[in-house]
Amino acid sequence: MHDVRAIRDDREAFVRGLKRRGLAGTLADDILAQDKALRELLTRLQTQQARRNDASKLIGQAKQKKDEALAKSLLDEVAGLKEAIQAGEAEQRLMEEALKQTLAVIPNIPADDVPDGADENANVQVTARGFGKPPGINNPRQHFEIGEALGQMDFERAAKVSGARFVYLKGDLAKMERALGAFMLDIHTDKFGYTEVSPPALVRSNAMFGTGQLPKFEEDLFSTKASEELIGPEEATVRLDSQSGAVAVEFKGDRAADLQRTFKGKFFLNRPVALGNTLKSISPIIENSFWLIPTAEVPLTNYVADEILNGAELPLRLTAFTPCFRAEAGAAGKDTRGMIRMHQFSKVELVSITTPDQSATEHERMTDAAQEILKKLDLAHRVVTLCTGDMGFSAQKTYDIEVWLPGQNAFREISSCSNCGPFQARRMNTRYRNAEGKVAGPVHTLNGSGLAVGRTLVAILENYQQPDGSVAIPSVLQPYMSGKTKITKA
RNA sequence: GGACAGGUGGCCGAGUGGUUUAAGGCAGCGGUCUUGAAAACCGCCGUGGGUGAAAGUCCACCGUGAGUUCGAAUCUCACCCUGUCCGCCA
Secondary structure, eight states: OOOHHHHHHOHHHHHHHHHHTTOOSSHHHHHHHHHHHHHHHHHHHHHHHHHHHHHHHHHHHHHHTTOHHHHHHHHHHTTTHHHHHHHHHHHHHHHHHHHHHHHHTOOOOOOTTSOOOSSGGGOEEEEEOOOOOOTTOSSOOOHHHHHHHTTOEEHHHHHHHTOTTOOEEOHHHHHHHHHHHHHHHHHHHHTTOOEEOOOOSEEOHHHHHHHTOTTTTGGGOOBOOOOTTTSOTTSEEEEEOTTTOOEEEEEOSTTHHHHHHHHTTOOEESSOOOTTOBHHHHGGGEEOSOEEOSSTHHHHHGGGTTOEEEGGGOOEEEEEEEEEEOOOTTOTTSSOSSSSSOSEEEEEEEEEEEOGGGHHHHHHHHHHHHHHHHHHTTOOEEEEEOOTTTSOTTOSEEEEEEEEETTTTEEEEEEEEEEOTTHHHHHHTOEEEOTTSOEEEEOEEEEEEEEEHHHHHHHHHHHSBOTTSOEEOOGGGGGGGTTOOEEOOO
């Protein structure tokens, strides 16, 4: 989220940044107009509040002295003030919410050293390590051919149970997934000083807002939300208690009692809504239950949400090995075979919370930590700097690490390391104190895969495949796999 | 999931409608005293925002949101969270 005062102070820089993101138009002026109107309202409202506070104090004193005449005259004086203030406060809420909604969907501004460009073709290669075919193999097979031939990778049964984009791993492949997680965590904790964390995998909307998945990318997420399929449009109505202002969802029809029992207390509204709306019409603004994390970045970064950290204790470095859940909406037809693009996959994530002056250095360090895994596994890869058009919503600069897949004859993303600057910190309200003990503004946040475990397994299968159909186990992984040196047919 | 009890500054904790401008204590910072330290005493000690060149001044915040009232930490409603007991489970 962007700081309105920064936009006010340097409108041109903001406009320039948006333009690099491919956003033209009057956004900056719209924001500044909203901001100006809001501040004018605040000035007016606060004057009224100050007068009310003074009068109320005097009324209290008068009543204590039993001076009813004075109290009465004061009451008359502020008679009209109450309504004006309440109207002003309502207006303030609406204007602040409108401004927040405008800001909430604006992406981060790219850092100065990020290359301009519209898509991945404009990304800039930073480093590359040698790549080629596995020794003795002319036509390398793809990972799913290898895994299925080994009898340890089963997409058909996964489809039977869960549908497309899920997989069963069995035997040594299942063990290798676990081994990779343990190996990566050990490197990051022992060599790079990250603290291992086992975080929640289900989070509330606030957390998803903090890291930038919401409100713009809801369709990419899985949730435990009651869907419109579960509740018919005529079966529920939003009820606003006009006296108390409380919001409730009222169920009707034959299933009312059942629905009430199932969903009672699980709804709340995240913005005002008119009386009598149906549940269907307001479902986008109903929040209930949980979201499934698309990456451990969400619970690891939000670990410090709403906190003021001691700057001397930064950077804070966290790592976790978790399953990740992605709806992959809009990915129809892409990577439909194999384990490259799944609804559920496991990943080791790296998150750093830093002061502003540390974040650029930390970004390089984090990318090195992720690369270290590939070096130890002896997997060919390259690092690219993403161009402005290929970066994610919250990032101001991103390095992608791409691993070489001989079966696909292509580099595929296996890690993405982003410096988000103060962007997520503002959304989460995370700040730090400087050496003088003063609040010195938002922290910087960084996140990176260290690495995507499923894709690492893919890379090992394709790069370590043997002419006899077996797969060698990288030497650093062997201690994690009961000392085995290769995977053979089960 | 049910019942009951709770949620107040960095921490503990008082406060059930009006000099509360959130008491008091602890921790922290500065000072007096002291050869030094401790003790004692004095002072400072939250966050966000409006306005202002600044000093300052004003507004909001007692889990969150809304409401009642001239006035709410205090009363009402909903939600979130914590504790204890019961139930269920891993």
